Amino acid sequence: MGKLRIIGLTGGIGSGKSTIARLFGDLGVHWVDADDVAREVVEPGQPALGQIAGHFGPEVLQADGSLDRAWLRQRVFARPAEREWLEALLHPIIREELIRQLENPTDYPLPYVLLVSPLLLETNQKMLVDEVIVVDVPEAVQLERTMARDNNSREQVERIMAAQLGREERRARANAIIDNSRPLHNVELQVCELHNRLLAQFS
Numbered sequence: 001m002g003k004l005r006i007i008g009l010t011g012g013i014g015s016g017k018s019t020i021a022r023l024f025g026d027l028g029v030h031w032v033d034a035d036d037v038a039r040e041v042v043e044p045g046q047p048a049l050g051q052i053a054g055h056f057g058p059e060v061l062q063a064d065g066s067l068d069r070a071w072l073r074q075r076v077f078a079r080p081a082e083r084e085w086l087e088a089l090l091h092p093i094i095r096e097e098l099i100r101q102l103e104n105p106t107d108y109p110l111p112y113v114l115l116v117s118p119l120l121l122e123t124n125q126k127m128l129v130d131e132v133i134v135v136d137v138p139e140a141v142q143l144e145r146t147m148a149r150d151n152n153s154r155e156q157v158e159r160i161m162a163a164q165l166g167r168e169e170r171r172a173r174a175n176a177i178i179d180n181s182r183p184l185h186n187v188e189l190q191v192c193e194l195h196n197r198l199l200a201q202f203s
Contacts, residue, residue: 005112005202006102006128010120011135012167013160014146016180020135021116023191030108032101034094034117034125041093042067048093055085077159091123099128111202121165121173133194134174137181139167 009024009031011017021031042049044065053061056075062068076083102113117125120132137145139161146157164170171177176197178190 004108005130005198007112007114007198008120008126008129008132009114009116009135010118010132010170011137011180012139012142012164012170013118013157014142014144014149015135015137016145017116017118017135020133020178020180020187020191021114023188024114024195027192027195029110029112029114029195030102030105031114031116032098034098034115034119037097037101038090038094041090041097048090051089052086056082074156077156077163083163087123095125095128098125102128110199112198118164121170122163131175131198132173133176133178134170135178135180136167136171136174137179141181 009017009021011020018033021033025031040046042052049067052067052072056072060068060072060075072086076086098115098117102115105113112130115125115129117123120126120129126132142161143154143157146152146160147154152160165173176194178187178194180187182190
């Protein structure tokens with residue numbers, strides 16, 4: 001077997017990336033979620049959290065000393081310069097940790113792993129991957145799912161969506177597209193077919 005390939009799995013907010021990642025996981029694929037890593041690097045005791053508190057002040061922390069994500073999200077989406085500062089701090093730390101977690105898992109029989117990331121194409125994380133899979137749903141579905149899931153206002157979700165690549169541009173950059181607006185059994189079939197293609201391509 002050649003070198004382990006890293007396949008990027010991305011999609012707009014509310015497109016169902018985690019569901020698709022779990023379906024690949026059921027087929028034995030090792031996957032790392034950039035959102036999980038982004039949470040891990042700002043846990044209490046991590047140096048990045050101290051830097052964030054130093055920059056934004058004590059109100060960015062909850063009573064137990066953990067990051068107040070809702071407060072921070074509102075702040076950075078309302079102030080682009082603050083978002084740039086935060087991204088400049090966190091993106092390199094997240095990237096390093098992603099690489100560490102994606103490194104060849106012990107006794108791993110498959111030729112590829114998945115990097116699941118909402119901002120794969122918007123950040124230099126795209127340099128880490130050999131191919132890109134886009135999880136695609138209509139924008140109205142993204143909006144509906146995200147409002148229901150995170151209890152966010154329509155305005156907040158629209159701001160988050162505006163900070164991500166547009167749907168057409170994301171689709172244009174994909175090596176493969178999974179239509180996640182279809183019934184689950186069809187989505188499972190799409191994942192199986194893609195998995196088999198990747199096995200054949202890289203084995």
